[in-house]
Amino acid sequence: MMLEKIIALSRKSSPWVAHFNSGGCNACDIEVMATLTPRFDVERFGIQLKGSPRHADILICTGPVTAQIRERLLRVYHQMPAPKYIVAVGSCALSGGVFHDCYNVLGGVDRVLPVDVYVPGCPPRPDAIIAGIVKVLQKMESDALELADYRQASAAGGGTTHVHLQ
Amino acid sequence: MSDMEIPVGPQHPALKEPESFRFELEGEIVKSVDIRLGYVHRGIERACQDRTWIQAVYLIERICGICSHSHTTCFCQAVEDIAGLEVPRRARYIRSLIGEMERIHSHLLWLGLAGHEVGFDTLFMYAWRDREVILDALEAISGNRVNYGMNTIGGVRRDLSDRDVEELRSAIRILEERAGYYTDIALEESTFRGRLEGVGKITKQQAIDLGTVGPTARAAGVNVDLRRDDPYAAYGEIPFNVVTAEDGDLLAAAQVRLGEIRESIRIMKYILDNLPDGPIAVKAPRRIPPGEACSRYEAPRGEDIHYVRSSGGDKPDRVKVRAPTLANLNAVAESMKGVRVADIPIIIAGIDPCFSCTDRLVRLQDRTSGRVEVLRWQDLSRRYRR
Amino acid sequence: MLLEKRRLAFTGSTDPENGFDMTVINDLFKILVFPGFLFVVNLGLFLEWVDRKIYARLQNRIGPPWYQPWLDVLKLFSKEDVIPEGASSFMFTWLPVFYLAVTVTAFLCIPVGAYAAVYSFPGDLIVVLFLLTLATIILFLLGWYSGSPFGRVGAVRAVTQFLAYEVPLVAALLTQALLADSWSISLVMARTTVGFPRFVGVHLIALAVALISLQGKLLRVPFDAPEAETEIVAGPLTEYTGRRLAFIRLAERTEMAVGVGLVSDLFLPFPARLGVFGFVISTILVTFVLSVLRASVARFRIEDTTVLAWKYILPFSALGMVLAIIVRG
Amino acid sequence: MAVARMLPELIRSLFQRPATIRYPLERVPAPKGLRGKPVCDYSLCTGCRMCSRDCPAAAIEMRDTGERTPRPVFHYDRCAFCGQCADTCPKKAISLTSDYELSAFSKDDLVSLERRHGESAAG
Numbered sequence A: 001m002m003l004e005k006i007i008a009l010s011r012k013s014s015p016w017v018a019h020f021n022s023g024g025c026n027a028c029d030i031e032v033m034a035t036l037t038p039r040f041d042v043e044r045f046g047i048q049l050k051g052s053p054r055h056a057d058i059l060i061c062t063g064p065v066t067a068q069i070r071e072r073l074l075r076v077y078h079q080m081p082a083p084k085y086i087v088a089v090g091s092c093a094l095s096g097g098v099f100h101d102c103y104n105v106l107g108g109v110d111r112v113l114p115v116d117v118y119v120p121g122c123p124p125r126p127d128a129i130i131a132g133i134v135k136v137l138q139k140m141e142s143d144a145l146e147l148a149d150y151r152q153a154s155a156a157g158g159g160t161t162h163v164h165l166q
Numbered sequence B: 001m002s003d004m005e006i007p008v009g010p011q012h013p014a015l016k017e018p019e020s021f022r023f024e025l026e027g028e029i030v031k032s033v034d035i036r037l038g039y040v041h042r043g044i045e046r047a048c049q050d051r052t053w054i055q056a057v058y059l060i061e062r063i064c065g066i067c068s069h070s071h072t073t074c075f076c077q078a079v080e081d082i083a084g085l086e087v088p089r090r091a092r093y094i095r096s097l098i099g100e101m102e103r104i105h106s107h108l109l110w111l112g113l114a115g116h117e118v119g120f121d122t123l124f125m126y127a128w129r130d131r132e133v134i135l136d137a138l139e140a141i142s143g144n145r146v147n148y149g150m151n152t153i154g155g156v157r158r159d160l161s162d163r164d165v166e167e168l169r170s171a172i173r174i175l176e177e178r179a180g181y182y183t184d185i186a187l188e189e190s191t192f193r194g195r196l197e198g199v200g201k202i203t204k205q206q207a208i209d210l211g212t213v214g215p216t217a218r219a220a221g222v223n224v225d226l227r228r229d230d231p232y233a234a235y236g237e238i239p240f241n242v243v244t245a246e247d248g249d250l251l252a253a254a255q256v257r258l259g260e261i262r263e264s265i266r267i268m269k270y271i272l273d274n275l276p277d278g279p280i281a282v283k284a285p286r287r288i289p290p291g292e293a294c295s296r297y298e299a300p301r302g303e304d305i306h307y308v309r310s311s312g313g314d315k316p317d318r319v320k321v322r323a324p325t326l327a328n329l330n331a332v333a334e335s336m337k338g339v340r341v342a343d344i345p346i347i348i349a350g351i352d353p354c355f356s357c358t359d360r361l362v363r364l365q366d367r368t369s370g371r372v373e374v375l376r377w378q379d380l381s382r383r384y385r386r
Numbered sequence C: 001m002l003l004e005k006r007r008l009a010f011t012g013s014t015d016p017e018n019g020f021d022m023t024v025i026n027d028l029f030k031i032l033v034f035p036g037f038l039f040v041v042n043l044g045l046f047l048e049w050v051d052r053k054i055y056a057r058l059q060n061r062i063g064p065p066w067y068q069p070w071l072d073v074l075k076l077f078s079k080e081d082v083i084p085e086g087a088s089s090f091m092f093t094w095l096p097v098f099y100l101a102v103t104v105t106a107f108l109c110i111p112v113g114a115y116a117a118v119y120s121f122p123g124d125l126i127v128v129l130f131l132l133t134l135a136t137i138i139l140f141l142l143g144w145y146s147g148s149p150f151g152r153v154g155a156v157r158a159v160t161q162f163l164a165y166e167v168p169l170v171a172a173l174l175t176q177a178l179l180a181d182s183w184s185i186s187l188v189m190a191r192t193t194v195g196f197p198r199f200v201g202v203h204l205i206a207l208a209v210a211l212i213s214l215q216g217k218l219l220r221v222p223f224d225a226p227e228a229e230t231e232i233v234a235g236p237l238t239e240y241t242g243r244r245l246a247f248i249r250l251a252e253r254t255e256m257a258v259g260v261g262l263v264s265d266l267f268l269p270f271p272a273r274l275g276v277f278g279f280v281i282s283t284i285l286v287t288f289v290l291s292v293l294r295a296s297v298a299r300f301r302i303e304d305t306t307v308l309a310w311k312y313i314l315p316f317s318a319l320g321m322v323l324a325i326i327v328r329g
Numbered sequence D: 001m002a003v004a005r006m007l008p009e010l011i012r013s014l015f016q017r018p019a020t021i022r023y024p025l026e027r028v029p030a031p032k033g034l035r036g037k038p039v040c041d042y043s044l045c046t047g048c049r050m051c052s053r054d055c056p057a058a059a060i061e062m063r064d065t066g067e068r069t070p071r072p073v074f075h076y077d078r079c080a081f082c083g084q085c086a087d088t089c090p091k092k093a094i095s096l097t098s099d100y101e102l103s104a105f106s107k108d109d110l111v112s113l114e115r116r117h118g119e120s121a122a123g
C-alpha cells in the first residue's frame, strides 16, 4: 500500500506533457508554450514539455480535429505509454468552437480520443490551462490509488468490490 | 552513414503546428525536402459563406491566433469598403495601436522561438517573459490576451480609457529598454549569432522573384511596407521608418524584427500622444450591399490580402485570404537545399511560420491507389453544400 | 593501493575468524550503499535537481522542487513499457541496464572525499575514462537499435561528438596526472591539494578544458546536438519508455555524478580536505559552473562542435599538458 | 567573439525574485474588462434570440426554462469568449464575468443554467 501511495504521488508530481495541435489557430498553442515561461513556470509542478510522445504522460490537445490530422492524432496517442491522460485545451478542442460547422472539421478531440479534462477558453489564459492540468493531476492520483485499493481488495480475496476503473 | 529519411512533423518539437516535412538526408546534409501542408485546413473561407457578416469577423480572427488583429482588420476594411462605411478617426487610431502591439508581441514571440530552435532556451524564457508585458496591456484593453476581438465592421468594439493609456505608457517604457537589450546584447551573443549568420540566406533578387513579403523580404533588402506604400487605418498620418537589412540571412531577419519593435514603440507613442476624440464605431448594416473589395494589411509577417464579395445578403458571398506565411514558404523551400540538419528548425522558424493561415486544399492524393484529384472551388462548394 | 583497500576493508573486524564474513558484508555495503550504488544514484539525482534549479533561477523562474528527480524516475518505473516495431528487443531491453551498470562501476573507482574509492588501484583513472567511453558507445547502440530515424541521427552525432571532446577531456585529466605524477585518482587528489598554489596556472587551464569537454561528454548545451530536441526530438532516447527510460535516466545522472565527481576530486581542494562534505560541495560547485554554461549559450551545430574542439580546445589542452611537463621539470 | 553576453543578466536573476507567479496560490490579477465566462441575467432577458443569432460559435441554446419565452443557455465548451452576445443583447442582460478558470472533467459541467425551474427544465 505504501508503494502504491508513492507511485500515485510520483505520477502526480512528475507529469510530462506532449503537445499536439490538431488544427487550431495557434493561439492556444502559444498559451500552452507560455505556461513554460518564467511568469507561469510549470516546472514548479514537475511538468516538462517532451518532444516525444513516448515520454509523455499527458497529451495536451489544442484545436479542432481536422479530417487530415485525425489519423496522426490517433497515432501519437497510441505511441504514449499507459497510463495516459488527455487535456483538451481551448473551445476548438472541446467541441470545434468557432469551427463547429466547417466541412473539414470533425469536431472536438473527444470525437476521436477519451478526454480527461476540458479547458474552455479561446484561448484559455495560461493560468486556466494550469488549473486544468492540476485537475488532471488529481485524477491521476485518485486513479492510481483506486487501482491500488482494487488490487488490495482482490488480493485479500474479498467478494465483490465496487470500484470504478477508468 | 547511409541515406535516411527523417520526418519533421506533423507532431515535432520544433513545430508548434502540424505540418509535415520529409527530409532526405545524406549524412547531415539535406538532399531533398518534401513539404506536405494541409493538416490544419479547416475550410474557413467556405465556412464564412455560412456565417453572417458579424459572425464571420470572429471566424476570420481565428484563422490565426498570432495575427488575429491583422486578419480582422483586413477583413473589416474590405467589408467597410463595400458598404461605404466611414470608419471614425479614433477607431482607425485604435486599430493601428493594437496592430503595433500585435507586431511587438509577434516579434518577441519569434525571437524567443528562434532562441528555442537553436537550443538557447534562456533567450526563449527572457523574450517570452518580456512579451507578457505587452500581453497584459492587450488584455487590459481588449479583455483577452490573444484573440483580442477588437474589430467589428465599422470600427472597434472597445474604447481606450485614460487608465489604459497610462498603463500603456509604462509598458512602453519597459519594452523600450528590453528591445534595446535584445538588440545590443542578445543578438551579439556569438553562439547565437553563429547559428543565424549566413543561414537561410536569400538574395534580394530571389526575395523578389519568390514573392516574399514582410520581414523576410525586408531582411533581403526589398524595401516594401504596406503601412507606407498603401496606408490604411491611421498610418497615413503617422511618421515611422521602414526597417530593412541587406544580408537576407536569419541574422538580418532578426535585426529587422528587433528594429521593427522599436519602430512600433515609436508609433505607439505617437498614437497615444495624438489620439483623436470621437466615436469608435459607426453602425454597420446587417446586409452588406452587393460589391467586391480587396484589402491589404501589413501583418507582422508580411502582406495579408483579403478579397471579399457580397451579393447583398446577410452573409458573404466569397471570402479569399492570402496570408503572409504562404508567400514566404517558397523562400523556405529555396533556402533549404543543401543545408544541414541542425539548421532545419531555425530556417523553418526563420520566416516565422504559422501554417494555420497557409493550409489550403490543392490536391487530394489517395495514398493506396495514388489517384490524384484536384478540387476546384466549385467542386468544393458543391461537395460540401449544406 | 590494493593493500590499502584490504586494510580498509578489514577495519570492521578484528577477529580473523569472522573477518572473512565481515569483509564480504563490508564490501557489499560499499558497493551497494556507500559510496557505491545507492550513494551515486542519489548524488546523481541530487545534482540533476541542483542543475535544473540553478538553470531555472538563471532564467528568472522558480524551477522544480527538490524531490523532483526522484519522483521522475519512480514514475517512469511505474509506466508501461513499449518496445516499438523495428527495434531490436534484446538490445532494447538490456542496453539501458548495461548502461547503468557501466556508469555505476565507473563511480566505484572515484574516491568520495576522505573515503577511498571502493576500488582504488594504480591506474584507476584510466579505467574510469575507459568506462565513460564505454558509456558513450552504449548510448550510440541505444540510439542505433531503437528503430527510429531520430535515434539513428542522434546516435551518429553522439559518436561524432565523442571524437571531438574525448581527447581534450583525457588531455586535461592527463595534465593533472602529470602534475601529480600518478595515474591513481586518490594520489592525484592528495598531491593536487598539496601542490595547488604552485601550479595554479596550469590547473586553471586544465580545469577550463575539463569543464568544457565534460559538458560535451554529458551532452549538455551547447554540446547537446545528439539530443537536440528541436532537431531530432530526443535523439537516441526518442523511443524509450517506462522502466527502460528510467534506467537510462539513472545512468545519465550517474554519468554526470562520475564526471563531476572526477573533476572535483582531481581539481578542487575540498574533497581531500573536507571529506565527504567537501566532495559534495565540490560537485555542487562544478555543477553550478556547468549550469551557467548551459544557460548562457546557444547550441552548436554538430559540425561546429568538432571544429571548435579541434581548433581551440585541443590546442589549449595541449598547452596545459606541455606546461605541466615543463613545470614538473 | 563575445560568448555568454547575457551572463550578467542571468547572474542578476539568480539573486532576484523570480518572475514567477505561484499560480494556484497567487494569481495574475484579471483586468477589469476580461472576457471570461458569459452569463445572462434572466430577469432582464426578454427571450428575443438576438444573442443566439449572432453567436459565432453556436454556443447559445435557447432553452425553455418555464418562463413565457425561452432563455439563453451557454455552452462554454463551444463559446469563443468573444463577447458579441453581450454587445448584441438589446436588454444588456448578458455580461462577461472575469471568471476564466473553467476547466471541468465533463462537458456536462460546462453548461450554464442560471435559474432552474424544476428538474424537467434542466434536462
Ligand code: SF4
Pocket: A023, A024, A025, A026, A027, A028, A029, A062, A063, A064, A089, A090, A091, A092, A093, A097, A098, A121, A122, A123, A124, B062, B065, B147, D080
Ligand atoms: S480555441 Fe480559440 S484560440 Fe484555441 S485554437 Fe481554437 S480558435 Fe484558436
Ligand code: SF4
Pocket: B041, B042, B043, B044, B045, B046, B047, B359, B360, B361, B380
Ligand atoms: S482555401 Fe482552403 S481553407 Fe480556404 S476555403 Fe478553400 S479549401 Fe477551405
Ligand code: SF4
Pocket: B040, B041, B042, B043, B044, B045, B046, B063, B320, B321, B322, B323, B356, B357, B358, B359, B360, B361
Ligand atoms: S487562409 Fe488558409 S486556412 Fe484560412 S481559410 Fe484561407 S485557406 Fe483556409
Ligand code: SF4
Pocket: B322
Ligand atoms: S492567391 Fe492571389 S496572390 Fe496568390 S497567386 Fe493567386 S492571385 Fe496571386
Ligand code: SF4
Pocket: A026, B063, B064, B065, B066, B067, B068, B071, B299, B301, B323, B324, B325, B352, B353, B354, B355, B356, B357, B358
Ligand atoms: S502568418 Fe502566421 S501569424 Fe499570421 S495569420 Fe498566418 S498563421 Fe497567423
Ligand code: SF4
Pocket: D048, D049, D050
Ligand atoms: S430581433 Fe427584433 S425584429 Fe426580430 S423578433 Fe426580435 S424584436 Fe422582433
Ligand code: SF4
Pocket: D038, D054, D055, D056, D057, D058, D059, D060, D074, D078, D079, D080, D081, D082, D083, D084, D085, D086
Ligand atoms: S461570448 Fe461569443 S461565443 Fe460566447 S456565447 Fe457569447 S457570442 Fe457566443
Ligand code: SF4
Pocket: D040, D044, D045, D046, D047, D048, D049, D050, D051, D052, D071, D072, D088, D089, D090, D091, D092, D093, D094
Ligand atoms: S439577446 Fe439578450 S434579451 Fe435577447 S435572448 Fe439574448 S439575453 Fe435575452
